[in-house]
Amino acid sequence: MKGNQTMILIAHSPLHGDRLWRRVGSRDHTTRDGRQITLAEWESDCTICGKPFRATTPGNVSTAEQSKTFQTVTCEAHRMTPANVARLRYAKAADRPAILEAMKRDMIA
Numbered sequence: 001m002k003g004n005q006t007m008i009l010i011a012h013s014p015l016h017g018d019r020l021w022r023r024v025g026s027r028d029h030t031t032r033d034g035r036q037i038t039l040a041e042w043e044s045d046c047t048i049c050g051k052p053f054r055a056t057t058p059g060n061v062s063t064a065e066q067s068k069t070f071q072t073v074t075c076e077a078h079r080m081t082p083a084n085v086a087r088l089r090y091a092k093a094a095d096r097p098a099i100l101e102a103m104k105r106d107m108i109a
């Protein structure tokens with residue numbers, strides 16, 4: 001794939017709905033055993049603060065199902081704790097937006 005080609009993926013999260021990922025580039029990476037590989041760089045928006053954050057996958061990934069990376073929904077600063085994930089998971093679907101809003105207030109305050 002050419003580096004300047006824009007690629008968009010939709011990753012479905014059971015707790016956060018459809019999430020958009022933009023492929024923003026690629027870079028060379030040397031693995032621990034010395035192999036040269038290409039990593040794809042992706043960008044998505046944090047579900048807590050709304051700011052874009054980046055993550056990488058192997059360069060040949062082209063669908064959301066190919067990497068667990070696309071299940072990430074927050075930037076580094078707003079990683080969901082297991083307790084918060086559980087609060088969302090075990091809530092009724094209708095209650096989730098309000099719970100997420102409360103988490104946002106706690107995390108951004």
Ligand SMILES: [Zn+2]
Binds near residue numbers: 075
């Ligand atoms: Zn964030």
